Amino acid sequence: MPIRRLDLNLLRVFEAVMQHRSVIGASRELRITPSAVSHALARLRQSLEDDLFVPGTSGMEPTARALQLSSGIADGLGRIADAMSMKAFIPAEAVRTFRIAATDYAAVIVLPRIVARIAPLAPQIDLRVFPVNRMDVVRQLDDGRVDFVIGWFADLPDRMRRTTLFQESEAVVVRRGHPLAAGPVTRERLFEFPHVVVELTGSEEGATDGFIDDRGVSRRVWVERLILEAADSDRGLTGRVAVSVPHYAAVPPLLQVSDMVATLPRLLAIRAVEQSGLAILDLPYEPQRVNLDMIRHQRAERDPGACWLIGQIVAAMADPDTLNAVHHGAV
Template sequence: MHKVVRMSLKRVDLNLFRVFEAVMHSRSVSGASKDLGVTASAVSHALARLRLAVGDELFVYGDDGMVPTPRALAIAPAIREGLGRIEDAIAGKPFVPAEAVRTFRIAASEYGTSVVLTGLIARLAESAPQLELRIFPYSRLDVVQQLDEGRLDLVVGWFSDLPERVRRATLLKDQEALVVRRGHPLAGRPATREALFAYPFVVVELLGAGDQASDGFVDDRGVWRRVWIDRLVMEADDDVAAVAHVAVSLPHYASVADILARTDMVATLPARIARGLVEAGGHVTLELDLPPLEATVEAIWHQRGERDAGLQWLLGQLIEVTRSEAAP
């Protein structure tokens, strides 16, 4: 049996942990080498030394690149936090937006990007032109793991319960709106449940979670993320014999307008998206005989971000720009 010989951690070069973090981010040796500005050979050599020190493979080859082992996933948060503390101690200077060169990684849906982040992007173009925002899909079921590992800085979406390690900030509130094509048989008259349920529905499930979702939320490592806003589909009513027929389920909003324009289907959308469709002239909203379901859009981040001056500045800008937007 092969015997693993461990090096003393007292003699481990701290740069090896920078290589570890880079591979965790990119999931590839070549990607890490580009991020660090060194050769792929240097990254491979550093990984070999760190594997010897830790006594674990740390990364193995998989279909999607370098896959971290359970041991790597366990130590990643501590390494990220330790490197962050060292960077803070060495920097010893305030974050200057106009001079900062940095990449922030954010997970957001198309709603989060178009409604929440576009205002921030416009502001950063003026106040912090050297910052880069990389927007990743909110639809992935591992965004919280990426947040834990430091591969994401922020996640923008709808949430319920959060674990203690995750911080949150309210950005805005939105509510559901019923949308149909202009000229729909229901347009211009009261939309009772019985009348609505005579028509098929289009539902947007941001994660494509289907039956995994509970009351519109799915559990992602202890973070409850909302995957749709649709009270009619979620809630049953003993007084109404009919039930909603979901004819189409999508992971995005982009195709909803065209589907509604070509059919008599009904969609329940966030009011801000519905308002854009109505203003374009091809759709109308319906009045429901129930108070609309309201959802709070938030930004969440890992607790280690509390010591990150740059991230805290970005959060402040995001909160300020979203709260300055007009209410729906």
């Protein structure tokens, strides 16, 4: 329908319901009655000839048409808000909360450096960290419920932007005194022992080469390369996944009480060695190297506050003192 015939206030209602998945939640944010929200939705449904939201087990579930419209509406309203405000972002005076989706790996390795960097510069900036292992994390990014996602990504759709924080590599970790530590480590010997695997979504179902496609974003949810390569090889190697967990923090305690083997990001492995009495094995192959990225929706490029925080995070991870602290497991 022609935009000149549409009440733009209806789009604000649409965005609030999309974010809260609730008529009552939207009414609280907009400071209007639930009845007014329902009336606005009825008008919008009639104008767009679609139900837009239907009752579901977790609230008001968006239809396919609503999901298609969501990003464009949020982007348009953001542009209008930017044009109306055009306020300079002053870190020392800013009062704001940024929402970051991250694994426990990023919370341990990256988050302390972010806090150390921004706390003196912007004392009223708050950070809220959400688990990245939710299957709908990209939808939350699209809907504006999350500002940034930190993780390992391959392909990104045009609406997403990427900033690389640093390059990470893999390390194979066992308990101290493990039989593998006595003698040269080979692929064959590695497969003599069961493995504990980190599956960031709690299931490898739908993953290809350790990645899943989440609304066009290819994100890593499985880090055990040895098992994947063995399944694809013709060398007759077979690996056994004895335990799979959705969090890196669960791995060291499991290794301490068993002869299991785990692949961890190297910086986290170094920390585990220092704190949990584990050992890093010499690999019989060149370790895989991957970029740890922070992705966000393209609308963040028009947000002075978001741009400032991106710059601070990049500076924190590029600082030689910071990187030295990272590699030695210090906070």
